[in-house]
Amino acid sequence: METKDFIARERQYLAKMYKPLPIVLNRGEGIWLWDTDGKKYMDFLGAYSAVSFGHLNARIKKAMIDQLDLLDVPARAFHTERLGEFGEMIAKLTGLDMVQPMNSGAEAVETAIKAARRWGHDVKKIPDGKQRIIASKGNFHGRTTTIIGFSSDADYRRGFGPFDNGFDLVPFGDAEALEAAITPETCAFITEPLQGEGGILVAPDGWLKRVQEICKKHDILLILDEVQTGMGRTGANFYYQHEIDKPDGLCLGKALGGGIYPVSAFVATKEVMEVFDPGSHGSTFGGNPVAAAVAIESMKILQEEKLADRAKENGAYLLRKLKGINSPMVKEVRGRGLLVGMEIYPDKAPARAVCDKLLEKGLLSKDTHGTVVRFAPPLIIEKEHLDWAVQTVSEALSEMT
Ligand SMILES: Cc1ncc(COP(=O)(O)O)c(C=O)c1O
Numbered sequence: 001m002e003t004k005d006f007i008a009r010e011r012q013y014l015a016k017m018y019k020p021l022p023i024v025l026n027r028g029e030g031i032w033l034w035d036t037d038g039k040k041y042m043d044f045l046g047a048y049s050a051v052s053f054g055h056l057n058a059r060i061k062k063a064m065i066d067q068l069d070l071l072d073v074p075a076r077a078f079h080t081e082r083l084g085e086f087g088e089m090i091a092k093l094t095g096l097d098m099v100q101p102m103n104s105g106a107e108a109v110e111t112a113i114k115a116a117r118r119w120g121h122d123v124k125k126i127p128d129g130k131q132r133i134i135a136s137k138g139n140f141h142g143r144t145t146t147i148i149g150f151s152s153d154a155d156y157r158r159g160f161g162p163f164d165n166g167f168d169l170v171p172f173g174d175a176e177a178l179e180a181a182i183t184p185e186t187c188a189f190i191t192e193p194l195q196g197e198g199g200i201l202v203a204p205d206g207w208l209k210r211v212q213e214i215c216k217k218h219d220i221l222l223i224l225d226e227v228q229t230g231m232g233r234t235g236a237n238f239y240y241q242h243e244i245d246k247p248d249g250l251c252l253g254k255a256l257g258g259g260i261y262p263v264s265a266f267v268a269t270k271e272v273m274e275v276f277d278p279g280s281h282g283s284t285f286g287g288n289p290v291a292a293a294v295a296i297e298s299m300k301i302l303q304e305e306k307l308a309d310r311a312k313e314n315g316a317y318l319l320r321k322l323k324g325i326n327s328p329m330v331k332e333v334r335g336r337g338l339l340v341g342m343e344i345y346p347d348k349a350p351a352r353a354v355c356d357k358l359l360e361k362g363l364l365s366k367d368t369h370g371t372v373v374r375f376a377p378p379l380i381i382e383k384e385h386l387d388w389a390v391q392t393v394s395e396a397l398s399e400m401t
Pocket of ligand 1: 048140141192229
């Protein structure tokens with residue numbers, strides 16, 4: 001079969017929720033991907049920040065295969081040897097106490113919402129059904145009906161109502177607006193610390209610190225969604241470490257599964273996590289031995305290879321170099337660590353057209369919100385590769401101008 005046949009078959013049989021770039025991939029290694037015609041590409045998207053350790057990272061692959069020689073999925077009806085190790089490692093890495101393993105990022109967020117509401121009822125004594133959660137405008141926390149119910153993006157919501165109305169929205173990065181929105185029924189503030197899907201939006205310095213003070217003052221939980229920013233991506237193991245000691249609850253996913261296996265987690269203080277009792281939540285695959293083995297190895301690599309430090313140094317280098325590109329098409333380049341967005345003036349070209357051009361030149365990226373080209377390469381990337389990528393972006397922009 002040729003490229004066009006693979007694409008035609010996908011188009012015929014798969015729901016059209018995505019608008020993939022027109023290549024068909026069949027191999028990956030490290031920061032490289034190959035298509036069915038054998039053309040090689042540099043992966044500058046990293047599966048939306050999931051492939052932080054490189055494609056088919058040898059250590060993660062081995063950890064998974066070794067585990068598959070022993071035990072796969074017995075479900076949480078029984079104890080297993082790896083689950084406690086997984087929990088202990090996440091707790092120590094985050095500074096939090098307890099973990100609820102799930103599979104997708106959205107499930108970690110759903111778990112956080114349930115935890116916040118039950119904490120609001122059991123601990124803060126808010127009448128059940130009255131608990132409110134504040135979130136940020138422009139948020140992206142996943143695709144479940146509860147989550148899209150508090151999205152401010154009309155496309156994510158259209159035709160999917162009715163929605164839950166237990167959420168209030170405040171502008172991202174505005175601590176005073178958060179304080180003004182708190183009522184006696186508010187149990188939590190949930191936010192990404194840096195908005196990824198929203199267009200790689202970085203909050204003002206000091207915002208998170210101020211947010212934590214406000215949450216403490218009003219006795220509401222601070223829950224951070226670090227599904228995208230966690231695991232070293234922004235130059236710290238977790239984004240919050242740039243400003244605060246720890247939140248009350250934390251959502252992790254994507255890179256936790258090493259880019260190989262879906263693993264997510266809601267991590268929290270003991271007080272928050274103890275609101276769950278048997279029967280109140282669960283997941284058949286969540287925390288299975290394969291997931292645990294993969295996540296344990298991912299966390300080991302993150303620490304042993306000091307990937308957060310690498311992301312910090314290489315991210316600053318990438319940002320500086322991209323900012324140095326002199327193109328009338330570029331409105332702004334922004335980001336933190338190896339999570340960088342290049343905003344294109346909408347009257348010059350859609351960001352998607354830039355991605356198409358980069359694809360032709362062998363660099364894979366993806367647009368978000370029509371105007372921003374998102375760059376999130378694997379954290380193992382070397383400076384020489386960043387140089388090539390920046391050169392390629394510069395050439396693409398000048399050819400398009
Ligand atoms: C911040 C954030 N939260 C949650 C999710 C949802 O994760 P998943 O697609 O694994 O459900 C994403 C996915 O992009 C995300 O960026």
